[in-house]
Amino acid sequence: MSATKSVTSYTSLPWAIAFIPRLPRDRPALRVALLGLTIALASGCTQTPTAQAPTSSSKPAALRISVQPTKDKTEQERMIAPLEAHLEKVLGQQVDFLVAKDYKESVDMLVDGRTNAAYAGVVSYFEALERGVKVEPLVAPIDKYTARPWYRSCIIVAANSPIKTLSDLKGKRVAFVNRSSTSGYLMPLAALKQLKIDPDRDFAQVMFGGTHAQTEALLGANQVDAIATNLATYSEWKKLGKLTAQDSKVLWESSPVPHAPVLVSQDLPPELIEKLKEAFLTTPPGIQDLMGAETAGYTLVDGEDYESIQQLRLQLNFAEKGSTQ
Incomplete structure (x- = not known):
């Protein structure tokens, strides 16, 4: 690795992530496969958890969707309003969004039945499966x-x-977002491990901001020397003037990572799930993704599209740890 190079890609490491597109009906979707994983870690890998077959269920009075916190509450509620209105119009029923206080609570809401759908990161998806x-x-x-x-x-x-x-x-001093964050922890950690760098051993201080916005604030306040996040969020910060090209720069970036999915409970009636697909696929232009990405609509995905992330979690012995931050 060149000492003068400011951006390092996964393609320079012994393993990379490649995308194999697939065409369900007339919509493109994402499939991810790991190529040549050579992370030298203690394995202890277990089989990927699989969801059970759905049971019959009646249509809920309201569809309740949890959202992981990515911004301050006021801003996130502003983003939710137009999508909520669109979903209610297409579904013909009430839709309630619940912003979780942290990544773990977004999974807790699915576990205890407070919600029956979720905007969740890829790591949180597998944590939910592991919790049944x-x-x-x-x-x-x-x-x-x-x-x-x-x-x-x-x-x-x-x-x-x-x-x-x-x-x-x-x-x-380095700040990550959350142990359950794919872009704010898992992917950077994998790159560090490839270089035999252990954050707990090698960094002067390791912090967790809790959300991408709070992690950004740590760098802005000079409380840390580096932060982990994603390019989409960093671009948004620059547009808002929170971090600029004059006061910050990209040290490293990963190869492509599959976008966080919208999860649905298999206990929902199949006809409601199909209508929900229709609602998302017909989302009008300009409605923002609730995880913070600037989007051009949605595409269909399934569990196989995220298998590479689960395999990476297993390589890093994450599957049994869950979120602790």
């Missing part, structure tokens, strides 16, 4: 700029930082 929740991925957002259902994880440092490579992070 019968859910399946329904749709995922299409990135506005790439026209693909994927995004990139990244690590950001100050523009004048002496940090030039991932190895330079040793002895520095």
